[in-house]
Amino acid sequence: MEWTVGQSQNAKAELETATNSMIRHIKIPKQINSIPENNTKASVWEVCSPATVANFTGVGYFFAKNMYDEIKVPIGLINSSWGDTNIETWISREAFEGSDEYKEMIAGMPKLNLDSLSKVREKAIGIKIEALQNVKMGTENTRLFKELSFNDAECPTINQPQLWEQQILGELDGVVWIRKIITLTSTNVNKAAILELSKIDDDDITYVNGVKVGSTNQWDAKRKYEISSGILKAGENVIAVRITDNGGGGGIYGSPDDMKLTIDETVIPLSGLWKFRVESVKKTTNENAYPSLCYNAMINPLLPFSIKGVLWYQGESNAGRAYQYRKAFPLLIKDWRQKFNNSSMPFYFVQLATFYAGGNSNEGCGWAELREAQNMALTIPNTGMCVTTDIGNPTDIHPINKQTVGRRLAAVALNNIYGKQVAFSGPSYASMEIKGNKIVLSFNNIDSGLVTTDKYGYLKGFEIAGTDSVFHFAKAFIENNKVIVYNEKVPHPFAVNFGWMGDASDCNLFNNKGLPAVPFRTHELKTATKNEKYKIDKLK
Numbered sequence: 001m002e003w004t005v006g007q008s009q010n011a012k013a014e015l016e017t018a019t020n021s022m023i024r025h026i027k028i029p030k031q032i033n034s035i036p037e038n039n040t041k042a043s044v045w046e047v048c049s050p051a052t053v054a055n056f057t058g059v060g061y062f063f064a065k066n067m068y069d070e071i072k073v074p075i076g077l078i079n080s081s082w083g084d085t086n087i088e089t090w091i092s093r094e095a096f097e098g099s100d101e102y103k104e105m106i107a108g109m110p111k112l113n114l115d116s117l118s119k120v121r122e123k124a125i126g127i128k129i130e131a132l133q134n135v136k137m138g139t140e141n142t143r144l145f146k147e148l149s150f151n152d153a154e155c156p157t158i159n160q161p162q163l164w165e166q167q168i169l170g171e172l173d174g175v176v177w178i179r180k181i182i183t184l185t186s187t188n189v190n191k192a193a194i195l196e197l198s199k200i201d202d203d204d205i206t207y208v209n210g211v212k213v214g215s216t217n218q219w220d221a222k223r224k225y226e227i228s229s230g231i232l233k234a235g236e237n238v239i240a241v242r243i244t245d246n247g248g249g250g251g252i253y254g255s256p257d258d259m260k261l262t263i264d265e266t267v268i269p270l271s272g273l274w275k276f277r278v279e280s281v282k283k284t285t286n287e288n289a290y291p292s293l294c295y296n297a298m299i300n301p302l303l304p305f306s307i308k309g310v311l312w313y314q315g316e317s318n319a320g321r322a323y324q325y326r327k328a329f330p331l332l333i334k335d336w337r338q339k340f341n342n343s344s345m346p347f348y349f350v351q352l353a354t355f356y357a358g359g360n361s362n363e364g365c366g367w368a369e370l371r372e373a374q375n376m377a378l379t380i381p382n383t384g385m386c387v388t389t390d391i392g393n394p395t396d397i398h399p400i401n402k403q404t405v406g407r408r409l410a411a412v413a414l415n416n417i418y419g420k421q422v423a424f425s426g427p428s429y430a431s432m433e434i435k436g437n438k439i440v441l442s443f444n445n446i447d448s449g450l451v452t453t454d455k456y457g458y459l460k461g462f463e464i465a466g467t468d469s470v471f472h473f474a475k476a477f478i479e480n481n482k483v484i485v486y487n488e489k490v491p492h493p494f495a496v497n498f499g500w501m502g503d504a505s506d507c508n509l510f511n512n513k514g515l516p517a518v519p520f521r522t523h524e525l526k527t528a529t530k531n532e533k534y535k536i537d538k539l540k
Helices: 011-016 058-071 093-097 103-107 114-133 293-302 316-339 367-377 402-416
Strands: 020-027 047-048 073-080 157-158 174-184 193-201 203-208 212-218 222-227 235-245 250-251 261-262 268-269 273-281 310-312 347-350 383-386 428-435 438-444 451-452 460-464 471-472 475-477 482-486 493-498 509-510
Touching: 020 058, 058 073, 058 310, 058 402, 093 103, 093 316, 103 460, 114 273, 114 293, 157 250, 174 250, 174 310, 193 203, 193 235, 203 222, 212 222, 235 250, 293 316, 316 367, 347 402, 367 383, 383 402, 428 493, 451 475, 460 482, 482 493
Parallel strands: 020 073, 310 347, 347 383
Antiparallel strands: 020 047, 157 273, 174 235, 174 273, 193 222, 193 250, 193 261, 203 212, 203 235, 261 268, 428 438, 438 482, 451 509, 460 471, 460 493, 475 482
16 A cells, blocks of 8 residues: 555656546654554645655555546545554554454553563564574674684574565564575586575675675665676585665565576576574564554544545565454454444455465465455455456566556445446355366356456466365366366366465456456365464563
């Protein structure tokens, strides 16, 4: 939601035509507090114009633009958003206290002011990190980390590319060193090479065998550094990266294919486990450190407003706890409706887009499970969802097509609130029937028919499993507005998954209005995040 019009696709053309005094926007500043605030330091309302719209929320603006074209009433966008935040920071303490799922957690959260909380957190994180790496933090324990002679046998590991918030390090802002040793033959040395490290959040200084080969201060830029001839040598070589994370996600992220060392025609993959050591931790509490921090400073001050409805686009930061999102998301919706004194306040949300996030049907996939939890929230009255698996970017967690997202959200609102008969949902799974070695799937929301974008009529994104629960990529086709799924290796089929992966861009089942099918599974198998729970640092 924070992504702006100026960062969206075709931004120049959008800015030139953005003249509409009936659309206005106000940005709530990014702030946190451990206790509820009654006031905000927001600036003034801005009227939509070519001079102002670049800083509007992209999804919000394109929603408002489509809405105004249809209903011709003034629209005010209150943009209270913060990228990379988890859902728990947006829920009030009172909601947690009334929840069976979270009341034990919130009981351990003292009612301290933010300064006191930050000091307690700094101490708790220090204890945790030093126990994890069995050595104190500090530059004296990391200055040799980039050297090949450094003994890293006792250093713990993290997977890269993957944000460290999703791993053993957890919510940590600060400086972390990572390193990986590779072995080269004599034919691969004394030559120039190219080192690629995907994207790093936020800043990096990168070394090879103790020699600095590059640095970048941009969280969303792919790292690509030249290694001069003579730096690499036959035998072991060490690649070390000093990463500074200023807030939100931290570490290397993106596609594993973008982490590699290229020497002539030889390509050496670098994804996988890296050793790490923490140098320092920021002395401030970040927005994800504890529950309710963003709610207290960025939602509570808005309660006097009469809100028509909510647009919600979040979930990436909760993918590691996707199963618990089944409880967290409905809790937030109920919480905000109570706080705004509107028990039926419309709440429309965006399902996670396509992104290479790892996991699959046979291992379990947090990204897919998060989409499932979002879809389950549609059982709550006056909610709506738009699917975006067809308009994402597998290698970029921030796809720039915000126009389609805004248009699809507007379609939901126009149907649900204003009774406009426009298509607002793609096909959604209804039921299955086993017929011999095939499974026949029925769908809701097919409008006047199921279609595929493949010119040969081949459907992609489907997997099928027998009673052994082992999934195989399936052949699938449309017949009489149903989908037939099969695989010769599965003579006795039992279950079907569709789009059950982070990168679901292959999925090509739509209704005839061009809206994509909702990812689903017919049976709850291989749920990877079922036991992952939201926790806060132990406060002492």
